[in-house]
Amino acid sequence: ALALSMVAFGFFARGLDDGKHRVWAAVFIALSALSHGIVLIFVFGGAVVMFLLRIDKQRFRYAFTTLLTAFLLSAFWVVPFLGGHSFMTDMKYGSEPGGGSFTTMWDMYFPLVTSLDILLVSLSIVGFVASIAKKRFFGIWMGTYSIILMIGVKVAQGGLPVIGLLWNPRILPFIYLLRYMLAAVGVYELGLFLRQSIALQKSPGQIPRPASTNVSTSLLWVTTLLCLVVLGARYHTLPGGELTSSATGTKYSWGPLQFSSARAFSDGWARWNFEGYEGKSSYGEYRGLLDTMDGLGKDPQHGCGQSIWENNSDLNKYGTTMALMLLPYWTNGCIGSMEGLYFEASGTTPYHFITAAALSKQSSNPVRELRYDNNDPVKGVDYMRMLGVRYYMALTPEAISKADALPELAKVATSGPWHVYEIQDTTLVEPLTVEPVVVNERAGDRRERWLEIGTSYFQHNDEWSALLVDHGPDEWQRIDVIPDATRAVGEPGESGRQVDIVTASPDTAYTARDLEPVTVSNVKKGTESISFSVDKIGVPVLVKVSYFPNWKASGASGVYRAAPNMMVVVPTSKNVTLSYEATRLDNSAYVLTLIGIAIAVFMYRRRFRYGVAISPVISELSDNSSDKDDDSDNLV
Numbered sequence: 001a002l003a004l005s006m007v008a009f010g011f012f013a014r015g016l017d018d019g020k021h022r023v024w025a026a027v028f029i030a031l032s033a034l035s036h037g038i039v040l041i042f043v044f045g046g047a048v049v050m051f052l053l054r055i056d057k058q059r060f061r062y063a064f065t066t067l068l069t070a071f072l073l074s075a076f077w078v079v080p081f082l083g084g085h086s087f088m089t090d091m092k093y094g095s096e097p098g099g100g101s102f103t104t105m106w107d108m109y110f111p112l113v114t115s116l117d118i119l120l121v122s123l124s125i126v127g128f129v130a131s132i133a134k135k136r137f138f139g140i141w142m143g144t145y146s147i148i149l150m151i152g153v154k155v156a157q158g159g160l161p162v163i164g165l166l167w168n169p170r171i172l173p174f175i176y177l178l179r180y181m182l183a184a185v186g187v188y189e190l191g192l193f194l195r196q197s198i199a200l201q202k203s204p205g206q207i208p209r210p211a212s213t214n215v216s217t218s219l220l221w222v223t224t225l226l227c228l229v230v231l232g233a234r235y236h237t238l239p240g241g242e243l244t245s246s247a248t249g250t251k252y253s254w255g256p257l258q259f260s261s262a263r264a265f266s267d268g269w270a271r272w273n274f275e276g277y278e279g280k281s282s283y284g285e286y287r288g289l290l291d292t293m294d295g296l297g298k299d300p301q302h303g304c305g306q307s308i309w310e311n312n313s314d315l316n317k318y319g320t321t322m323a324l325m326l327l328p329y330w331t332n333g334c335i336g337s338m339e340g341l342y343f344e345a346s347g348t349t350p351y352h353f354i355t356a357a358a359l360s361k362q363s364s365n366p367v368r369e370l371r372y373d374n375n376d377p378v379k380g381v382d383y384m385r386m387l388g389v390r391y392y393m394a395l396t397p398e399a400i401s402k403a404d405a406l407p408e409l410a411k412v413a414t415s416g417p418w419h420v421y422e423i424q425d426t427t428l429v430e431p432l433t434v435e436p437v438v439v440n441e442r443a444g445d446r447r448e449r450w451l452e453i454g455t456s457y458f459q460h461n462d463e464w465s466a467l468l469v470d471h472g473p474d475e476w477q478r479i480d481v482i483p484d485a486t487r488a489v490g491e492p493g494e495s496g497r498q499v500d501i502v503t504a505s506p507d508t509a510y511t512a513r514d515l516e517p518v519t520v521s522n523v524k525k526g527t528e529s530i531s532f533s534v535d536k537i538g539v540p541v542l543v544k545v546s547y548f549p550n551w552k553a554s555g556a557s558g559v560y561r562a563a564p565n566m567m568v569v570v571p572t573s574k575n576v577t578l579s580y581e582a583t584r585l586d587n588s589a590y591v592l593t594l595i596g597i598a599i600a601v602f603m604y605r606r607r608f609r610y611g612v613a614i615s616p617v618i619s620e621l622s623d624n625s626s627d628k629d630d631d632s633d634n635l636v
Contacts, residue, residue: 001032004028004035004039005028005046007028008025008029008031008032008043008047009043009046011025011028012025012029012047012050012063013138015062016050016063019062022065022066022603023069023600023604026070026596027073029044029047029067029074030070030071030074030596033070034077037165038166038170038171042174044067044070044071045145047066047070048063049141049145050145053137053140053141053144054137065599069596069599069600070596072592072595072596073593075592075593076589076590076592077589079585079588080583080586084548084585085447086446087447088345088347088447089344089346089350089367089447090165090344090447091167091343091344091349091368092368092369093167094368094495095156095157096108096167098495105153105154108153120179120180121179121183122186123183123184123186124180124185125186126185127183127186127189128140128142128143130185131185136185142182142185143178145178146175146178146179149174150175153169153172165344187222188219188223191219191222191223192219195219233259234264234267235263235267236263238254243261244258249261272319273320276319277318277319277323279319280317280319281317282317283318285417286318286323289393289415289416289418290327290331291415293327293335293393294331294334296335296391296412296413297335303390304334304336304390304525305335305336305388305390305426305428306337306387306391306428307336307337307338307389307391307392308338308339308356308359308384308389308391309324309339309392309394309395310360310361310394310395310396311356311357311362311364312361312362313362314395315395322339324337324339324393325340333527338355338356338387338389339356346546347447347454347547348387348565349367350454350455350564351386351387351455351564351565353367354370354371354372354373354383354455354459355380355383355384355387357372357374357375358373358375358379359380359392360374361398361399369499370499371455371459373459375398375402377399377402377409379459381406381409381423382461384423385423385425385426386458386461388426388428388545389426390423390426391412391421391422391423392409392420392421392422393421394418394419395417395418400419403421404419408424427544428525428530428545429523429530429532429542429544430544431515431518431534431542432467432515432539432540432541432568433514434467434512435466435476435477435513435514435540436466436476436540436560436562437468437469437477437478438470438472438476438477438478439453439469439470439481440478440479440481441470448499452481452483452501452502453468454564454565455499456501456503457564458563458564463503464504465510466512467563469560469562469563469568470562472558472560472568473557477510477511477513479508480505480507481502481503482502483500483501483502484500488500488501515540516536516539518534518541519535520532520533521535525545528580529579530577531575531576531578532575534574535574537571537574538572540568540570541569541576542562542566543566544566545566546565546566547559547561547562547565547566548580549583550580550582551578551579552578552581553576554576554577554578555573555574556569556571556572556573557569557570558570559578
């Protein structure tokens with residue numbers, strides 16, 4: 001993503017000089033944006049700053065058409081993401097400083113040892129000042145954008161406006177990147193300064209000649225070499241480098257130079273990840289569990305279904321603590337995984353981790369502000385049933401002992417240290433016995449309001465006599481909910497705050513309306529569909545699959561979002577199918593991308609340019625550079 005963004009900035013910056021490369025700039029900006037949401041902010045923001053630093057009529061035309069095309073090209077992903085953010089999960093990582101990773105803003109901005117920070121910042125300041133003095137645009141842009149991003153780290157402590165979903169330390173890598181690039185410019189400028197100083201000493205009173213292309217290239221190579229030395233020292237890969245021990249400790253030595261003996265942490269990450277699952281010493285244990293679950297799925301006495309496992313850091317021995325998320329892959333979709341890699345993409349994430357906490361000896365509890373029921377398998381069984389989970393895998397002796405004591409859990413297999421249980425009387429599609437109640441929308445963040453409803457119903461189900469939904473037929477009762485002040489913990493933004501518990505407002509009382517009994521049969525779950533049959537139409541049915549606006553029903557009215565984050569449909573036919581399909585917003589986004597492709601093709605065939613590109617390295621040293629720059633703004 002970062003590599004693509006650097007290429008995008010290069011094309012865009014050159015295009016602001018000569019009006020060319022619009023299509024390439026737009027394509028690489030779009031590719032950068034599609035690589036990661038945070039990079040999207042960085043690349044679009046950087047391009048806008050780049051344009052504003054050189055704003056004029058011609059460049060406005062270039063920047064507008066390029067950025068518009070880039071947005072259109074990426075719209076097929078960006079637009080649905082922005083439109084569906086209220087159905088996602090905010091992990092509520094604590095903003096920094098003070099969230100656990102940093103203690104002060106100073107630590108965030110300057111994370112290295114003091115001496116190295118002073119060196120890099122000093123060099124970057126030299127590069128920035130020299131760029132301003134010599135009107136070198138790219139250096140000016142890097143310095144300006146670094147300052148803007150530093151301000152952004154502070155401003156983003158509360159997340160992004162409207163969307164939220166931004167942990168402010170995620171901006172820091174871009175600041176560091178620009179700082180290091182400016183430091184490289186500083187090294188180059190110091191090299192030029194030393195060259196000129198030596199020339200003046202040799203020939204006092206004579207103005208040194210501007211650096212030739214060969215000299216400039218040599219200085220760039222020296223700068224590159226210094227960067228490679230730093231990287232080689234961090235990864236212990238310098239030719240002739242070795243670890244040496246002395247009374248002061250172990251150091252990595254390269255000739256007379258000494259560096260820390262600790263390798264860059266990314267080196268260990270890469271090595272650990274690229275060893276793969278089969279390269280781990282515990283692969284046999286991991287493979288055995290996968291085969292066991294695959295066998296259960298193929299056994300007609302048990303069958304396919306969702307699974308959840310005890311949350312434990314020891315799972316990292318398989319290659320990652322998330323290794324069991326691949327159960328659907330290894331079992332060809334038969335055994336599902338309640339936990340998914342893209343935590344923030346699903347509104348069910350909080351309820352999964354609440355369930356995992358109840359079923360684990362020591363869970364990680366990554367979603368903040370939730371009211372976890374730690375190590376309480378009795379509640380865990382209820383939670384699994386509400387989520388439609390079929391299999392539970394326990395690892396620690398404590399969790400296994402408690403699971404063995406619960407009659408609702410039947411042990412069906414063991415594999416190494418793992419004990420696998422099947423939850424009794426759990427279903428994926430369940431007929432309702434009481435008519436759902438629609439909760440009227442409240443003011444405030446839509447995602448947070450539904451989290452309050454979802455957790456209140458999920459963890460305090462005995463306090464509600466009907467299932468809560470966000471909308472439904474006119475004949476269903478409507479109620480308001482209010483926070484229970486007696487159970488409030490903390491205020492928004494405070495450390496230790498917990499999500500509010502809501503109760504039905506006394507002003508909108510409701511009564512439980514019993515429904516006629518219905519039998520559900522022939523439940524089939526595909527990759528993007530669920531089908532089932534009912535013996536009676538018109539009676540609401542609960543489908544225990546994560547709600548998202550893309551679900552469409554055939555043979556039923558709905559789909560209605562139900563607490564905690566499931567779906568309710570009202571069958572209009574005895575055979576019902578739910579399919580995950582593109583929404584109007586998705587289709588509109590696809591159209592926008594097609595328009596973007598058409599515009600890109602048109603611009604490629606009908607290129608326009610203005611001015612002549614000027615070397616950003618040596619142009620300012622020529623006597624007539626300012627005249628060329630003035631001409632470039634007036635040429636079409």
